[in-house]
Amino acid sequence: MFIPFGKTTINLLIGRGCSKLSTIIVISEVKMSGQDQKPQKNDSENTTHFGYKTVEKTDKASMVAGVFHSVAQQYDVMNDLMSFGVHRLWKRFTIDASGVRPGNTVLDLAGGTGDLTAKFSKLVGRDGKVVLADINSSMLNVGRDKLRDKGLVQNIEYVQANAESLPFEENTFDIVTIAFGLRNVTDKDKALRSIYSVLKPGGRLLILEFSKPEHELVNKAYDFYSFNILPKIGQIVAKDGDSYQYLAESIRMHPDQETLKGMMENAGFEQTTYKNLTGGVVALHKGYKF
Amino acid sequence: MSTFNEQVMHQQALCSALEIIINKALSLNEQGTEDLTRLSQKTLTIILEELGFPLSFSVYTSSKNNQILVTTISQSADCTIKTSIKTLIQLQKEKKLTELIKQDKLDIDGDIKTAQGFASLAESIDIDWQSEVARHIGDIPTYKLSQLLDKLCSKLSFAAKQITADASEWLVHEKRLVVTRSQIMHFNSQVDVLSRQTNDLAKRIDQLTNLMAETTQNKKPHE
Structure with a gap:
């Protein structure tokens, strides 16, 4: 619910009935929607950002959950529409960069509707295993139904898990991927440490995530697209413009390429590199555990 | 930092297009995709000089569908072929595999049966295009x-x-x-004649030189 208040808007998110974003009440003061909004970077120990809003750390997970419960059914269609199908190439690039082999054990974290899992499942073969993990039950259900419809059943496990505290033994996986999921995690450093722990020595983490475009012109065009067009597509297709407004904001609040690389190194990853894709709109970070 | 090629992901676009085309062709194949089961879990990697990156073809089979996955991952190949498009065309026309390997135009590393399996799969693809088109536009058209x-x-x-x-x-x-072929042949025969005449002349010069040398030696004792 958006209530105009002078030059600003009081944003009330009260239950599912209002904006589908949350099941709890959050009151925050933000400027008018769109590019004019200024991100609030006053994160303290107990607060974090949810798009451009500052919220309690304990609340973010449920707010993000609200977004994905809302968009789960239209997630794949929206991905194709929003990226003009290019997300398929970004994911292919991730799989090619993973160097996956038959027999590998792969964790597709925040795996959502299972695009990466489907490919990994075929490449690791009968001797390998893929775990599709997501914090959101709706996304996991959509993913499970989709993969089962494709006949992919023999080497895939489904786990509802929080990236910050992964419920797996240490040194379990050869590869961990997290595609378009890390920016929604409340404590990214904790999640990176948790991923590091479950990777086998020699294993690698691949993070595919929206990032900072390299050129100013691309950045401006991208800003215009994300704040003006994307929420409208979301409103028409998924009947939820607010969730796609959050998407645009959360991308801007996500650490840029170098910052994320530093965070990976701080978590213990070695030989950390990143590759910008489509002018830096998306970046693929890769790091090893030795 | 990323190269321009990585940024535009042309490798992934090519893999994606190949995967769609190959699997569509396999699905239209009159003999079905049963041949794929013999190559289950096998990977053939082709490194073409012209491309500069590997193309790996992995066979995935299940009870529901059989298909070929195309990636650029080369580490887990059962067989790797390094060659060029020109050599592949030559191989298809002349079938001189051993000769091409000897000439270093083709390098095969790994299980050759995998390569043969993929080759016979490609040869076995037989698509009834007319039936396929008829399904969409009708028999008479x-x-x-x-x-x-x-x-x-x-x-x-x-x-x-x-x-x-x-x-x-x-x-x-x-x-x-x-010039025409007959002109070249005439020119070649003229060159041959000239070559023979030059050889004859050289022989005669040699003979004369030897004769002169002998004459000079015979004259010396009388002096």
Whole structure:
């Protein structure tokens, strides 16, 4: 619910009935929607950002959950529409960069509707295993139904898990991927440490995530697209413009390429590199555990 | 930092297109995709000089569907072939595999049976295009279309022959830019005759030189 208040808007998110974003009440003061909004970077120990809003750390997970419960059914269609199908190439690039082999054990974290899992499942073969993990039950259900419809059943496990505290033994996986999921995690450093722990020595983490475009012109065009067009597509297709407004904001609040690389190194990853894709709109970070 | 090629992901676009085309062709194959089960879990990697990156073809089989996955991952290949597109065309036409390997134009590393399996799979693909087209546009339009294509093919073939003949006529007789085969043969025979005459002359010079040397030696004791 958006209530105009002078030059600003009081944003009330009260239950599912209002904006589908949350099941709890959050009151925050933000400027008018769109590019004019200024991100609030006053994160303290107990607060974090949810798009451009500052919220309690304990609340973010449920707010993000609200977004994905809302968009789960239209997630794949929206991905194709929003990226003009290019997300398929970004994911292919991730799989090619993973160097996956038959027999590998792969964790597709925040795996959502299972695009990466489907490919990994075929490449690791009968001797390998893929775990599709997501914090959101709706996304996991959509993913499970989709993969089962494709006949992919023999080497895939489904786990509802929080990236910050992964419920797996240490040194379990050869590869961990997290595609378009890390920016929604409340404590990214904790999640990176948790991923590091479950990777086998020699294993690698691949993070595919929206990032900072390299050129100013691309950045401006991208800003215009994300704040003006994307929420409208979301409103028409998924009947939820607010969730796609959050998407645009959360991308801007996500650490840029170098910052994320530093965070990976701080978590213990070695030989950390990143590759910008489509002018830096998306970046693929890769790091090893030795 | 990323290269331009990585940024535009042309490798992934090519893999994606190949995967769609190959699997569509396999699904239309009259013999079905049963041949794929023999190659289950096998990977063939082809490194073409012209591309500069590997293309790996992995066979995935399940009870529901069989398909080939195309990636650029080369580490887990059962067989790796390093060659060029030119050599592959040569191989298809002349079938001289051993000769091409000896000439270092083709390098095969790994299980050759995997490569043979993929080759025989490619050869076995037989698609009834007319039936497929008929399913979409109907029998009569398909018949008309195939007639049109046959006519077009024969006309194109005739045109190609005509263009070749006209071009050689223009180059050889009108512009005199290229010599004819008979002119080359005449030139070659003239070179042969000249070569023989030069050899004969050289022999005669040698004989005369030897004769002069002998004459000079015979004269010396009398002096």
